[in-house]
Amino acid sequence: MQNPPLNEILIGDCREVMKTLPENYISACITDPPYNYEFIGHKWDNSEIQRRIEKVSGKGNKTLVKNIPYGSGLAGGVRNKKWYQRNRHNILDYEKWCFEWGEQLFRICKPGATVLVFNSTRTVAHVQVSLENAGFYARDMLVYKRSSGIPKGVNIKQQLEKKGYEQPEKWDGWHSCLRNEWEAICVLQKPLSNNYLETLLEYGTGLFYAKEQFGGFQSNILEGIQRDKTEDFNVHCTVKPISLMRKLVEIFVPRLENSILIDPFTGSGTTLLAAKELGINYVGVEIVPDYLEIINKRLDGISGLQGMLPLSE
Template identity: 75%
Template sequence: MSDQFLNKIFNGDCREVLKELPDNYVSACITDPPYNYEFIGHKWDDSEIQRRKERIKDSKTLVKNIPYGSGLAGGVRNDRWYKRNRENILEYEDWCFQWATELFRVCKPGGTVLVFNSTRTVAHVQVALERAGFYARDIVVYRRSSGIPKGINMQKKLEKLGHQNPEELDGWHSCLRSEWEAICVLQKPLKNNYTETLLEYGTGLFYTKMPDGGFQSNILENIKRDKNSDYNVHCTVKPLDLMNKLVDIFVPRTKGSIVIDPFAGSGTTLVAAKNYGINYIGIEVEPSYIDIIERRLLESSDLPKSLALF
């Protein structure tokens, strides 16, 4: 095993950093990359986050993560709008394919990859990773505790425009209330079957036994939110209980097991891996987040979990 990569965070573009890792090296990947709204036309770094926050600080807008000026934040739904929207999706899918190609190389056979994404574009992420060689296994539903409608309330819109009988459009909106996020589950092809893959690489299986003895569902809910420390300024921190649960289910607790997060953010995946005594590798493009990750790792402590070595 190449120990120089273990339990470290690397600053850089994961498409380049992944090239430094050996073939068939990591056992699992759990990651939360920028969604395509965040991707188009802007570098995804802290200065861009702050720019967006400032733009909506005194605004009533509910769509706070779409880059202003991207052509996706509003406007007339004409041919140009839909063309730009489609180009954005294809560009995003190609970007996912680029990092997925290197990720495929470094994953062991049977290695499981989990990628968070929006319900609107998770299919494109799955297609990109399938193009890179992965095999689609599932979509896990992370049900959040609440969701806010973000579309048009047509009754109120017509009231403002002075139309007669706007109440006839009561209940008609442009979208549903969103209260879940998609987690795309893929796997690098096995070596012949699950048994051979497990015995040679320690990968391929999911841990499905729940604390009450039941069989684990692919819907994860009733997960409490964290109260983030003042120093953790990342804008999309996932709950630690959620990441602990994903590590528990999808990361093998076998000798030599490694979990990687190519979009480490504030490091929640890495903290969860440390909680389980599992080796981790983090990659993060924004330099200011590295200190956040390292501080969180220092403050975390291993849970009383033991690796099942064989």
């Protein structure tokens, strides 16, 4: 490739788009791919979002828009052998898909490049193993602690009451899940070039900025992050807070002239906004063409910073 992309958004399936990028080109990756329950049916676009909204319309539970789609065979029903087989096949399909894009990501990353991938507490292990199979080395698991969480499982006391069983109060407080108020971010790394110093000097990669604002050491639990008010034109339904993405870029992407951050699942572009704010070069990949206008509109409102750190030749 004569002129590899820089500060651009590429439209298409990232498994194919990343094949067009040169080897050892990318310094870091921060991305939020579809989770495995969104992956069912291999469809996650505006039409699917609208279908889910219409399905739950009037039921007072819009959270279902972001979760297991109706008609997937995993949204409910009898937990029989067939249900668990479907669930297992979904997991295997998801791991295969993660390996496919992870394999291309590994090729284009520089040695020492850090990769951060958001996922749910139930699916993050599958992502980590898939990317390890692609060649990456597991480094950590970050906790993004949200401000609230909504129980989505079965309240067994209510079900017993509805069916007329005696003494349902004995099961008061028993539920099929806990209130989930954190998301996982698995941290992986392409193997170093011998050691951290050599990798830093040759590629500008490999290290984390661990100094906190008031002099402490950065924890792997990220909390106290406020959610943003979504712009009216941004129809994406899983937008991460800009302050969260800015924090991740600050920790995991050295501000060097040759640093390039990629987000293979750009969505509405929050990761790229954080990169531009901090003066980091970026490449975005997005499979839904309709999001390109939203991304560019958001990027146009960011001026960016100057003054990168020098790196010895």
